[in-house]
Amino acid sequence: MKIDLTSIPPEGKSLNLRLTPDWWKPDSDEDRIMGIESPFSAGIKIYPAGKKIVLEGFLSTRLLLRCDRCLEPYSWDLSTDFRIYLSMSPFRGEFEVELSEDDLNVDFIDGDFLDPERIIKEQIILNVPMKTLCTTECKGLCPICGCNLNMTRCSCSSRYKTPANVR
Ligand SMILES: [Zn+2]
Ligand SMILES: [Zn+2]
Structure with a gap:
């Protein structure tokens, strides 16, 4: 699914994504996240704010992580809210992420188009602890x-x- 950012109405647009475990395709550098245990839904509201576009969302899911010490999988609950700002680039006339560029991989924007599933994937990666332990x-x-x-x-x-x- 791609969202055209130039067509967001003034009142905003709400998306509700329903994602299943087979949706998760781990990147090689993120194999600490072995999978997602059950279907889950994630909400995103996209609305204009002046010359910016704000994305607000939440997600709640149960992940299967690999323990750093014993390498066994274990379940871990993730529940998070997020807010991302996009602004129009003065140079290219395309939308880009304004804040947190160090943290975010901006693959979810392609010119004026946004891939909401990539945002959810990015949020999952950002929220998993650096050190994964099955028990302390x-x-x-x-x-x-x-x-x-x-x-x-x-x-x-x-x-x-x-x-x-x-x-
Ligand atoms: Zn031994
Ligand atoms: Zn362990």
């Missing part, structure tokens, strides 16, 4: 034999202490 006390993998120390106890631990076991 996750013991991780044994650095010697590679077993998951949350589930099994190997004999290596008597010879080598993992950081999680050091007190």
Whole structure:
């Protein structure tokens, strides 16, 4: 779906996106997000404000993340609001993101067209913690034999202490 930003009426336009787990296509650098657990909906309201266009939205979903320590998947609930400003570029006459350019990948704008699904994807990526842990006390993998120390106890631990076991 593409939205033509030049055709937003003065009263704004509301979108309600219904997304299913197969919608999520992970980028290679975002494989910490392994998937989405159930269908979810996300709302976006787009309205003009002077020479700008404001996008306000919310989303709530349950993600499947990969633990940084033990590499096992775990469920994580995400619920967030967002607001993004777009302004017309004086040089190119096209809309572009005005704020938070450092944080946002602007793939969701193509000239005067906006891809709302890309905005939702971007918000999911931005809101996932930098460090993903299945539990705060996750013991991780044994650095010697590679077993998951949350589930099994190997004999290596008597010879080598993992950081999680050091007190
Ligand atoms: Zn873990
Ligand atoms: Zn081991």
